[in-house]
Amino acid sequence: MLEAHLKKSFNLPQFRRGQKEIIAAVLAKKDALAVLPTGGGKSLCYQFPATYHQKLVIVVSPLVALMKDQVMSLGAKSVKAGCLYAGQSDAEKRLIFSQINEGGSYILYLSPERVQKPGFQEWVKNRDIALFAVDEAHCVSQWGHDFREEYAELKILKKLRPDVPILALTASATPTVLDDIAKNLQLVKPERMVHGFYRSNLFYQVSHCADDKDKSAMLLQSLKQHTQGRVIIYCGTRKVTEDLAAFLAEHVKQVGFYHAGLSQEQRTKVQTDYASGKLRILVATNAFGMGIDQPDVRLVVHFQMPANIDSLYQEMGRAGRDEKPSTCLLLYSKKDKGLQSFFIQSSPAVKEIKDLRWRNLNALVAYCEVAECRHAEILTYYKDSQRLKACGHCDACDPKSSRLIEKPAAAVIVKKASAKKITESQLSDIEEKRFQVLRTWRKAKAQELDIPAFVIFGDKTLLDIAKKNPQSMDELKNIYGIGEAKLEKFGWDLLAEMSQK
Secondary structure: OHHHHHHHHHOOOOOOOOHHHHHHHHHOOOOEEEEOOOOOOOOHHHHHHHHHHOOEEEEEOOOHHHHHHHHHHHHHOOOOEEEEOOOOOHHHHHHHHHHHHOOOOEEEEEOHHHHOOHHHHHHHOOOOEEEEEEOOHHHHOOOOOOOOHHHHHHHHHHHHOOOOOEEEEEOOOOHHHHHHHHHHOOOOOOEEEEOOOOOOOEEEEEEEOOOHHHHHHHHHHHHHHOOOOEEEEEOOOHHHHHHHHHHHHOOOOOEEEEOOOOOHHHHHHHHHHHHHOOOOEEEEOOOOOOOOOOOOEEEEEEOOOOOOHHHHHHHHOOOOOOOOOEEEEEEEOHHHHHHHHHHHHHOOOOHHHHHHHHHHHHHHHHHHHOOOOHHHHHHHHOOOOOOOOOOOOEOOOOOOOOOOOOOOOOOOOOOOOOHHHHHHHHOOHHHHHHHHHHHHHHHHHHHHHOOOHHHHOOHHHHHHHHHHOOOOHHHHOOOOOOOHHHHHHHHHHHHHHHHOO
């Protein structure tokens, strides 16, 4: 029955992974927390109930451009929709409300700020509404990577209309963030559905580089291997963004840059040029992202490490939305952690938030340094309904892949080595044996606790243990990466492993 309506109203042959379960929950008037990755089809989850119930659905969205795109797309499918935003004429607003008053299916997009307006709050009390949808719902949580004060006030929706289900949607959120979203939106026993983090067309690679010179060489090599389709290169600061774009312009064509320091007119032009194909390669800060939907991005490179795994995953997710093979490359050097550390230290956030950001940063560093399947680690990190032991298409699973970005012949790259190579170059035979025992223990413990291996310890910690061979809790305190919390949680396990060798 749902499939028939999907074909009739949206001309789609079948649901994508997770969509049917999410839609079924809200049709049954249940609150729901749904995580679908970038390109996973989140919008259908709130568009479908409007056409199915022939009622109004209200969608809270943070970007006017995104709202307009959605309205235009729905219009092409003969689905009635409109959006309210600052700067609209009174005539445009009257037309929208007139269409809603006609009854039947309608999808209304608006900003979180508009929800707070007294006029809207009075109006919404007497409407026949099928669903409230909160898009980019991670913005609700102070523990998320993009917290916004105006989103935190959306709890008013449940107070205004406790009879209307709320669907909170996001592309990436940890279990902690999902708990916070449910609490802040005052959701009632929400269904929690996490689907689709596995992107089988993406090749994940982390390359360790000594400095920016080595990174630049590796970047040029990645562009040499990807001459077709669009490219996004993410940087941590505006200066690096502009400098890198200037450097690339000396070697390749159709390069532009984007950051929040540009005027609105400049940013719009860059986005338009990138969308039209006038620009093929875009160097950008994280200001370029939300609402960007170019299907043929063949390569996403992080020239500098972002703040956390949420940001990394969301930005990598802009590659290969057309489901064709695409590459996600993170160029990692030790000084990248210094830049993110500076951002945390300079932040006015309270201690609890800063502590979380430190933990998230350390987790990302460990992700870069742990030689385990990268897709499997991501799926476990997000508690996806699907799990893998090995994907076969990342640098850890297939270090000889034809999709791997090759080491430039002229560059001295501190290449991501396999665990075997690390031990051969740095450890004695007995130390190497300890290291392999520790890696086996870490993998088993990660499976037991259902957490990624990098959340337990990075390779650097295991190497330090293998070399120092600690035999007491006090000696473990001197190991790199073992604080009080990790000592309490894993200390006795580590000592038990060490006593056997």
